[in-house]
Amino acid sequence: DQQVKQNSPSLSVQEGRISILNCDYTNSMFDYFLWYKKYPAEGPTFLISISSIKDKNEDGRFTVFLNKSAKHLSLHIVPSQPGDSAVYFCAAIPLNAGGTSYGKLTFGQGTILTVHP
Amino acid sequence: EAQVTQNPRYLITVTGKKLTVTCSQNMNHEYMSWYRQDPGLGLRQIYYSMNVEVTDKGDVPEGYKVSRKEKRNFPLILESPSPNQTSLYFCASSLDYLSTDTQYFGPGTRLTVL
Numbered sequence: 001d002q003q004v005k006q007n008s009p010s011l012s013v014q015e016g017r018i019s020i021l022n023c024d025y026t027n028s029m030f031d032y033f034l035w036y037k038k039y040p041a042e043g044p045t046f047l048i049s050i051s052s053i054k055d056k057n058e059d060g061r062f063t064v065f066l067n068k069s070a071k072h073l074s075l076h077i078v079p080s081q082p083g084d085s086a087v088y089f090c091a092a093i094p095l096n097a098g099g100t101s102y103g104k105l106t107f108g109q110g111t112i113l114t115v116h117p
Numbered sequence: 118e119a120q121v122t123q124n125p126r127y128l129i130t131v132t133g134k135k136l137t138v139t140c141s142q143n144m145n146h147e148y149m150s151w152y153r154q155d156p157g158l159g160l161r162q163i164y165y166s167m168n169v170e171v172t173d174k175g176d177v178p179e180g181y182k183v184s185r186k187e188k189r190n191f192p193l194i195l196e197s198p199s200p201n202q203t204s205l206y207f208c209a210s211s212l213d214y215l216s217t218d219t220q221y222f223g224p225g226t227r228l229t230v231l
Contacts, residue, residue, distance in 0.1 A: 002158075004159075006159070009157075041224070041225070042224055042225070043121070043207050043209070043221075043222025043223050043224050043225055044160070044207070044222050045222065046219050046220065089159055089160060091160075104162060104165065104175060104176075105150070105162060105220070106162070106176070107152075107159040107160040107161070107162075108159050109157055109158055109159040110159050110160075
């Protein structure tokens, strides 16, 4: 049972335009959400995160939005650049009552983003 | 340079032949984890370790073993590999279990079991 889903396997965008990557989750215990970026032949690298007490977090060209009632998050990249071409994974962590992680990270299937010059 | 290293990077083996994939980190991290990446399934956690001598199952632990005898190393052991364990494996580490959001990943080990 896939608890974190990225329903778009791939996305193609023109350089300079906005890229929007989507992620849905089913487990209401998830409280902290992350995006990772992965280039071929490399391990994933952390990109941006958001806590469930927020609905938006911004870092330069990257913004993550969280809609907790819809169990949906999205990553916006503006403007998109060819160097952003990579696989993007969303991930989620459940937090216990004390606000600490259970140590388990659950990933989505990934979305391949291609940014054309 | 802070890094997570994995060896080997590529491995082709046959069914039933025991193998070990090593993972080492030089950041004095307490938390370490193993994932496998498969097409259409993303990354799935196999095992994780919150500290030395403390390990726990992830989502897909069947067919794997781990050990954490020292802080820097977290080997993944396949006692009797099968073709369904053909996958891309990643080791990761973070400062502690509270910092699992900022995990550092190794470069990956591509395993093929014939």
